[in-house]
Amino acid sequence: DQQVKQNSPSLSVQEGRISILNCDYTNSMFDYFLWYKKYPAEGPTFLISISSIKDKNEDGRFTVFLNKSAKHLSLHIVPSQPGDSAVYFCAANFGNEKLTFGTGTRLTIIP
């Protein structure tokens, strides 16, 4: 049973517009959430994270929102750039447990 779900396998967004990637989780024990980004032929790289004590964390063009009551996490990229085209993985964990990853969403930014 997948505890972290990314229901959209792919997303296409026009350059300059906002990209919104979504992630749902089922384990209410999760208290730390991350987004990783993966380019083809490269390993995933850490992008941004958020603790469950917050509902928003911003880093430049990237903002992660956490809605604990809905068990929902989203990543906003504004404005979207061609270099943002990649696969984005949502991940979560709690305490000393292992990271649980989603299946990823492939984002394509259209010039």
Add this chain to the structure above:
Amino acid sequence: ETGVTQTPRHLVMGMTNKKSLKCEQHLGHNAMYWYKQSAKKPLELMFVYNFKEQTENNSVPSRFSPECPNSSHLFLHLHTLQPEDSALYLCASSQEIRANVLTFGAGSRLTVL
């Protein structure tokens, strides 16, 4: 070389072959991990090593045999694999065990015929 380096990048093997995947990290990290990424599935944690001691084996079949001779090197020995073992195998490291931020290698794409 910096970061986490994995070799080979691509490997094709028959079910009766024996091969090994190698991972080396140049970051001075203490923990190393093997992950498996199959199509349309989440990254699956396979093994965790902390200061070259195995701390987790995530119910991985014995046809996968990890080896960690020191904190900088990690191997995954493969023998009598099945076609369903075809996947991208990712090595990662972190400063401390169970850290949330992992540094991944580019992966070894394995095809079992």
